[in-house]
Amino acid sequence: MPLRLTTTAPDFATAFTNLVDARREADEDVSRDVTAILKAVRTGGDAALADYTQRFDHHDLNVTGWAVTPAETRAALDTLSTPLRDALELAAARITAYHEKQRPVDSDGVDSAGVRLGARWSAVDAAGLYVPGGRAAYPSSLLMNVIPAKVAGVQRIAMVTPTPGGEINPLVLAAAQIAGIEEIWRVGGAQAVAALAYGTDRIAPVDVITGPGNAWVAEAKRQLYGVVGIDMVAGPSEIVVVADAKNDPDWIAADLLSQSEHDPTSQSILFTNDAAFADAVERAVEGRLGQLATQKVARASWAANGAIIVVRDFEEAMPLVNRLAAEHLELAVDDPDALFASVRHAGSVFLGRMTPEAVGDYVAGPNHVLPTGRRARFSSGLSVLDFMKRTSFLSLDDAAIRAIGPAAVALAEAEGLPAHAASVALRLG
Ligand SMILES: NC(=O)c1ccc[n+]([C@@H]2O[C@H](COP(=O)([O-])OP(=O)(O)OC[C@H]3O[C@@H](n4cnc5c(N)ncnc54)[C@H](O)[C@@H]3O)[C@@H](O)[C@H]2O)c1
Ligand SMILES: N[C@H](CO)Cc1c[nH]c[nH+]1
Ligand SMILES: [Zn+2]
Known part of the structure; x- marks a missing residue:
């Protein structure tokens, strides 16, 4: 059962604060384990990487191979079905078009005191991209990482992705071929992030690490910030949906479950101004859960972290929504722009009943690598700028x-x- 709150209840303020403050992502155990993994890879290099891969991904890198070869990515694209190839190509084209508009402009001018002042943007030399692959395969995340790095002009792009049991998803390989990435290492988790940051005999270190992942991956990036640059902390997925009773409860249930199915520590929250609609969505979620192939994960996430909050009206909802600073925010109402005007903190906002979050996960164009754990208060989604830095100059x-x-x-x-x-x-x- 998800948490059920009503703003008129006397204990609402305390209960909501508990929800906001819950440390769902990385608890102290994750943090401690990641510190140990980073240290082990820093000192043990490739041998430590191979050990952790055996322990967590259950294959021997020296047997299955450390890197994916260009021949493997070419073959995956050649044998891909036409509809899937078309879908990947549509996604790549739309993501590219969106990110090309993010290219920054240099400045150079003389001010009123006669001083020449300017700024020049340049790409980092080497970027390490994390593409998740523990519970699901993420060809979409590959495109979302590689495309902005290419638009920025990064010379060396090294990708890491776990291959549980030694199996790599062919769609990930095909996406790599479409995106034009050649350096792919079959390692994942905190150990892969450590390898990119510190370097090993096989994997040369990078300057910036980007990409999403589970609690261990996100915590590894957080701990390594300073050794390398990072985009942001992009951990287990989250969604807040603001919906009135004019919505089909089944659509809203599907939207909530779309993020619950990512990870047991994912979070899906509904705000509605209608208690009967809240009941209908809760029933629809139950109905849908039974049919999902991902129901084990989705049910665990919905039960542990899901919430339905009944508000008097949406004016009351928006400050609460801002406190959550969620990765994704859907505004499924007649006039979403009116509510959007009061959104202060959210990774990405989906306006209107025909804009499900999942369309943004794949093909809309904006980046789906977004800050989680309330970090939309100070971070933004992955962009071309995460692969660049600005040098000021004066004369x-x-x-x-x-x-x-x-x-x-x-x-x-x-x-x-x-x-x-x-x-x-x-x-x-
Ligand atoms: N915020 C975003 O932008 C965004 C985008 C896409 C996906 N995601 C999130 O990415 C995550 C993908 O997770 P995933 O698990 O499928 O793949 P993943 O690649 O992130 O993690 C798999 C790795 O986690 C490590 N791991 C697993 N259990 C461990 C343990 N007990 N101790 C230490 N390490 C351990 C293993 O090394 C394994 O290779 C999900 O949480 C999803 O919600 C977030
Ligand atoms: N919802 C994820 C970001 O939190 C991105 C994704 C990729 N594939 C499916 N979903
Ligand atoms: Zn998703």
Whole structure:
């Protein structure tokens, strides 16, 4: 049974705060285990990677092979059915078109004091992309990672993905061929993230690691931030749906379950202004759960982390929705833009009854790698900028340094840094 809350109940404020504060993703055990895995890979390199792969993915890398070969990706695309190839190509084209608009523009100009000022964007040299693959295969996440890296102009792109039992999903290989990625390592989990960050004999280190994953992957990225750059912490999927009684309860049930089926620690939450509709959605979820091939995971997630919250009206709902800062937010109402105006924190917002979150997972165009665990308060979805950095530059001539140099000298002296002051003052003559 999911949690059921009503804003008119006397204990609502406490119960909702508990829901917001629940540490669903990475508990202390995950954090401690990840620290140990990172240390082991840093010291043990490839041997540690092989051990963890045997333990968690149940295959011997020295038998199944460490890397995917270009011949394997070519063959996977060649033997893919036409409808699936068309679907991957449509997704790739739409994701590319969306991300090409994110390319940043350099600046270079002279200000009123005669100082030349600007900024130049450049891609990182090497990016490591995590494509999840423990419970499900994620060719869509491959496209969502590789395409912005390519648009940014990254020279070396290294992908890691777990291959449980040594089996790799052919659609992932076909997507790799479409996206044009050649360096693919058959390792996953925190150990793969560690290998990308520290490097091993086989895997050269990267500058930035991006991509989504389960609690161990997300925590590994979080702990390694600083050794490498990361996009954000993108852990187990989440959805908040705001829906009125004009919706078909079965559609809303399917939307909620679309994220519950990712992971037992995923979270799906419904806000509605109608208690009878809340009951209908809960019944529809039960009905659908019985038919899902993924019901074990979806049921565990819905029971442990699902919630239905009945509000007086949607004005009351929106501040609560903002506190959750969910990865995905669906606004299934007549005038979604009116509610969207009061959205402050969400990874991606799906406007209107005909915009299910799942269309964004695959083919709409915006990136589906999004911040989880309330991190949409300060992080954004994966973009071309995550693979780039900005270098500022400045140039002064004699007149320009005379215009602004004396202020620098004054500030340097006030800070008690005489070498700084001299460095400027000498040029003022
Ligand atoms: N936020 C996003 O943008 C986004 C996008 C897509 C998917 N996701 C999430 O990605 C995740 C995919 O998870 P997955 O499990 O299918 O694949 P995964 O590749 O993320 O994780 C599989 C790996 O987890 C490691 N692992 C499993 N159990 C472990 C344990 N007990 N201790 C240490 N390591 C362990 C193993 O090394 C295994 O290879 C889901 O949570 C899904 O919701 C998030
Ligand atoms: N919903 C996931 C992001 O949380 C992305 C995804 C990929 N495939 C299916 N769904
Ligand atoms: Zn999804």
